[in-house]
Amino acid sequence: MSDLNDLRKKIDEIDLRILDLLNKRAGIAIEVGKAKQNRNLSIHSPEREREILKRLTEINPGPFPNNVLKHLYEEILSASLSLQQPLKVAYLGPSATFTHLAASRKFGSSAEYLPESSIREVFEAVTRGKAQYGVVPIENSNEGVVNYTLDMFIDADLKIVFEIMLEISHNLLSKSGRREDIQKIYSHPQARAQCRAWLERNFPGLPVVEELSTAAAAKRVSKDPAAAAVASELAAQVYNLRFVEKGIEDHKSNFTRFLVISKDLSPRTGRDKTSVMLSIKDKPGALHAILRPFAKHKINLTKIESRPSRRRAWEYIFFIDMEGHIEDKGVKKAINDLKEECLFLKVLGSYPSAE
Numbered sequence: 001m002s003d004l005n006d007l008r009k010k011i012d013e014i015d016l017r018i019l020d021l022l023n024k025r026a027g028i029a030i031e032v033g034k035a036k037q038n039r040n041l042s043i044h045s046p047e048r049e050r051e052i053l054k055r056l057t058e059i060n061p062g063p064f065p066n067n068v069l070k071h072l073y074e075e076i077l078s079a080s081l082s083l084q085q086p087l088k089v090a091y092l093g094p095s096a097t098f099t100h101l102a103a104s105r106k107f108g109s110s111a112e113y114l115p116e117s118s119i120r121e122v123f124e125a126v127t128r129g130k131a132q133y134g135v136v137p138i139e140n141s142n143e144g145v146v147n148y149t150l151d152m153f154i155d156a157d158l159k160i161v162f163e164i165m166l167e168i169s170h171n172l173l174s175k176s177g178r179r180e181d182i183q184k185i186y187s188h189p190q191a192r193a194q195c196r197a198w199l200e201r202n203f204p205g206l207p208v209v210e211e212l213s214t215a216a217a218a219k220r221v222s223k224d225p226a227a228a229a230v231a232s233e234l235a236a237q238v239y240n241l242r243f244v245e246k247g248i249e250d251h252k253s254n255f256t257r258f259l260v261i262s263k264d265l266s267p268r269t270g271r272d273k274t275s276v277m278l279s280i281k282d283k284p285g286a287l288h289a290i291l292r293p294f295a296k297h298k299i300n301l302t303k304i305e306s307r308p309s310r311r312r313a314w315e316y317i318f319f320i321d322m323e324g325h326i327e328d329k330g331v332k333k334a335i336n337d338l339k340e341e342c343l344f345l346k347v348l349g350s351y352p353s354a355e
Contacts, residue, residue, distance in 0.1 A: 022076070026083055033084025044087055044132060046161070047267045049077050050352070078108025087111040090125035091135040092118070096231070096238040097215040102166045102258040103135040117212060119148050123156050126261055134261045135164070140190060141255040145305055149259070150319055153277055153348055160275055160349030162260035170195050170249045173218055173235065174228040177242030184209060186217035187230035195230055198248045215239075257354070266351045272325040273302065275348040279317050280341060293337035294322065297330040325350040 053073055057066045081087050089107050092099040093115020103113060114131050116122045122134040136152075139145040170191055174182060184207045185199065191214050192199070199208065211217040211229075218235035221227045228244055229235070236243060266272075280286045294301055303321035324331040326347055339345050 025076070026080055029080035030083050036084070044081060047269075050269060052077065075108050075110070078110040082110040082112075087133075088114055088131040089133045089135060090114045090116050090122045090131035092116060092122055092137065092213060094213065094215045094219060096218065096235040097213045098166060098168060098232055098256060099135050099137055099213075099258060100215070101232065101234055102164045102256075105166065106135070106162065106164050106260065107133070119146075119152060123152050123158060123261065126158055126263065127156065132262060133161070134158075135258055136261065137190075137256055138163075138259045139257045139303075140168070140194065141251075141253065141257075145319075146190070147307060150277075150305065150307055153319075153346075154317065156261075158261045158263060159265055160259050160351050161262045161264065161266040162351050163273065163354045164258040164260065165354040166256050166258065168194070168249065168254045168256050169232070169247050170214075170230050171233060171236065171246050172228050172244040172248050173231050173239075173241040174221060174244050175225045175241060177244055179244055181226060182206070182228045182244070183226040185228045185230065186211045186220050188212070188214050188217065191217075191230045194254060195248045195250060197250045199230075202245075260351075266349065268325040268327050268350070269352045271353050272323075272328075272350050273321055273353050274324055274326050274331055274335075274350040275319065275321050276335065276338075276345060277317055277319050277348060278338070278345040279343040281343060286341070289341040290318070290338060293334040293341075296337070297334040299324060299330055299334045319348075323353075 053070055056073060057070055060066055060069055078087075087107060087110075089103050089111050091097070091103045091113060094117075095113075095115055097115075100113060100115070104111075114125060116125055116134075119136050122136050125131045126134040136149050137146045138149050172185070182203065185203065186209050187195075189210055192208055192210070199206075211220065214229070214231040215235050215238070217229035218231040218239045218241060221229040222239040222241060229241070230248070231241075233246075235241070278290065280290055291301075293299075300323045301320060302323060303319070305319045306316045307319070308316060322331065322334075326332060326335070327350070331350075335345070335347065
């Protein structure tokens, strides 16, 4: 026992040193914030945060695991930023949506999160300066793109600065947790689509009512003992619901990609994506003509989607994701060549690829 007590005493001493160093670091972070304000610089510097995380994980000798070290420092950076100036992040609410979860994974627990009732309102919150960042869903690995998010980029003067990949697991939640009490189910359309086979197999003929989000579904069910919601584990905690069934998604490899939008541009990191939207001339070979510059400059496309422009019948807008940053020589040349084949072209942003 004396050996164990000695070891615990050493840990206590180290904890005191860590606490002292954390507070010293926080004090310096406050001074950094003041220096930035005096120079009219942005308080939040994602590039600096990436440099810190990259350097620490590269030099970490262990045995402390790198993935835990990264999460730990993300929280330290989030707390330090909140001491300089509260970081406000708008997201598709209410509280406990998957978008909320994705936002908190990216910006940490010290940011101020602003729930918005629609994707449009997330864009407007960032445009008006109510929030520095907005987080919106863009596509699911099983159900495809969120068309409303694509449509918002047509008129919005905002840039994509990050992407977030989040593994999605859905649950059926209710007040009692008993199947026999359920007379109807609330769900967001995307969540319903991802659980369609399970719901049809287990609750055939039961009405499924659409809600604006999985969290909104959970919130409604918290006041209705005869209903159930398709929602996250976080929603179960926030709205005090019981599990009827866990993991009801039809495909277990289920990821949703989220975009972080801002007024600012994201600097080059060396592992970036660039997103553009464009409209092409209505002529034979037009689609081939817009793909040719990418092949010529050896740019790999990771996604191409088309949407009706809603301005003229049979006019379409294409959304393209490619590897590389807009400042990369090959990407820049490809886009310059592409402009000659387009009615209009808009760069939506260059940003780090999600891990």
